[in-house]
Amino acid sequence: MQMRIRSLTSILCLCLLLFGCVEPYAPDVLQAPNQYLVVDGFINGTGVTTIKLSRTQNIADTKAPLLESGATLLLEEEQGEQYVMSEVDLGTYASDSLRLNLDKKYRIYIRTENGREYASEFVAIKRTPPIDGVGWDVVNEGLQIYVNTHDPQNDTRYYRWEYEATWAFTAAYEALYKYDPATGTVVLRGPEDEQTYRCWRTDYSTAIEIGTSTRLSEDVIFEEPILLLPSNSEKLRIKYSILVKQYALTREAYQYWESLKKNTESIGTLFDPLPSQLTGNVRNLSDAEEPVIGYVSASTMQDKRIFISREELPREWRPLQPYCQLDSVLPAPPDETFGDLARYFESGFYVPVNEIYGSSPFPIGYFGAALSCVDCRFRGTTRRPLFWQ
Structure with missing residues (x-):
């Protein structure tokens, strides 16, 4: 028994020593004031080319990424035309809708507001095969x-x-009533x-979704996962559309996106791949040693x-519904503090929803709720999308 106690004590002391020796390690590079240019976007061979410029930041930095505004961007054809790209939003630049020559090579030229010049490599435009189906x-x-x-020509192989x-x-409730400040009723x-009461909302993908058919004899992508929605998602309560x-990728572009995916999504355990150096195709024209993040590829887009309706989904699924608390509001003479309609509704931040009835056929008061409970525009728009069915 004493031997067992001594053994347990030794193990406990060893564990305390091991954990006591662990100190947090913050490498200097995390605190370095580097703000390298990030170029995000692709050259669209049959439409609008959109490029977003920003700057890198430290991992510990909780601020939003610094957007690169005031730059001059050109979409350039090799030994050919130049197309000006305008800043349509802070740090976001777009061309007109163009139909580029699919047999030519193109690049993006960038001149930042401080005068530094960058350019991507000239790349050929990949022809993207049609999507067979989304299911x-x-x-x-x-x-x-x-x-x-699939690509019957077996020429694509890499996809994004x-x-x-x-x-x-x-909204949680439909407000059938409103407060009239002119009459106090x-x-x-x-x-x-x-x-x-009814709104629509649109979100955009943030994860990197890529796939390849290089291990197959034919250029076929079958049931490649794009998005997983939990069964209780509010998005599935009425109707959902995606x-x-x-986009077709070159092998080099695919390798860049694959490295970026591993660096941003697969780090966290000892068994995850180690971060790797991102090798893009954008360079500083006067300083080749300056790191620049981004790979500008060129392709057509398909x-x-x-649409997915609630009726098509399993009946046992219970998508979340918005919930808000209702309060009862009773009218009273202006000289009383309890139940004064004006006290609750005149600011507009609290809205009458429905009537409260007692034993008589006339309402004795109203149910009220916060404006955010009855106005869906806090989370979306009442404008019905043109494509909506």
Whole structure:
């Protein structure tokens, strides 16, 4: 027994020594004031080319990335035309809708506001094959959305996808009434009042979705996962739509996106791949040693949209519904402090929702809720998308 106690004591002391020796390590590079240029975007052979410029930041920096505004961007054809790109949003630059010569090579030229010049390598425009279909399956985790495609010429092999997801939703309550400050009473909402109960919202993909068919004899991508939605997602409560965009990549571009995916999504355990140096194709024209983050590829784009209605999904699924607390508001004489309608509703931040009835056929008060509970525009727009079915 004493031997066992001594053994346990020795193990405990060893553990304390091991943990006591662990000190946090913060390498100097994390605190370095480097702000390298980040170039995000691709050359669209049959549409609008959009490039976003920003700066790198330290891992410990909690501020939003610094956007690079005031730059001059050109879309240049090798030994040919130049197309000016305008700043359409802070740090975001776009060309007109163009139909480029698919047999030519193109690059992006950048001159920052401080006069530094950068350019991507001239690259050929890859022809992207059409999307065969976008589908979905019910899986244990929820709703799995996937894409199918193929290239009969066996010439693509490397693919990247993005998506735009749009869904319909409602506020927690539909306000049937409004407060009239002129009369100090609650009245029915009329046709002239904008409806604020039903809205739409759109989100954009943030994860890196890439795939390759290099290990197959044919250039086929089958049921490549694009997005997984949990069964209780509010996005599935009414109707959900996703537009999947597909781009063909060169082997070099695929390797860049693969490294970026590993560096940003797969770090966290001892068994994850180690971070690797990102080798892009954008260079400082006067200082080749300056690191620049980004790979500008060129391709055409293919897309396909699907809709998923609540009726198509398993009945046992329970998508989340918005919830807000209702309070009862009773009218009272102005000289009383409890139940004064004006006290609750005149600011506009609290809205009458419905009537409260007692034993008589006339309402004795109103249910009220915060404006955010009845106005879906806090999270979306009441403007119905043109593509909505």
